[in-house]
Amino acid sequence: MTLEDLQDDVEDQYAEFGEELAVSLDGETRNELAMLSVALDPEDPDELVHRAVHMLFQSMVDRGQLDFHLRSGYDATYDEYLSGMTFDEMTGGNQFPQQQGDPDDRRYQF
Template identity: 55%
Template sequence: MTLDDLVDDVQDANRDLKDAGFALDRESRTELAMLVAALDPEDSDELVRRAIHALFDSYVQSGKLDFNLRSEYDATYDEYLAGMSYDEMAGAGGAGGQGLPQDEEEGRRYQY
């Protein structure tokens, strides 16, 4: 394949993405079109799912998720997964350190 083929494939993907079931600005659509051309997924939705996972992982690993959760909810991702605050885990007040019922706990647990 050649550079001309790449240009054609990106332009085709860009046109197809205009009809996608989600809204994208021009820059995002062009970037996604380049990824579609380069990675050749089954559909562009697969790349959107991968992007969400990559962004989530990046925020977890960098501590940005905890920073934002702490700022907004006074909790961390680990506390969310455990269903109790660090103080409750240490046995101080609150729910008595018993956590969530089993069915709610399974819904919160995120598997990497």
């Protein structure tokens, strides 16, 4: 898959989510959400879920896990997604493609 595939999939998923997302809670998650709600006293428990998504996202970006998953599935990184171009396109690396063949052949050419 490519950077374009990643962009299309993110746009499709964004549209699919819509404005609200119904999430079922298991007992452990419900207990932790209740504890956080009591401790932090947000205006709306949804705010805690928003924060949790932001924290997970930032954590994955900081530790390189998001890039690992994106590179595995789409051969792209989050920075490439944000810029809309691959690293090779940014640096001009695709302007001078390497010849196929044995790279050691060149050392004997004068």
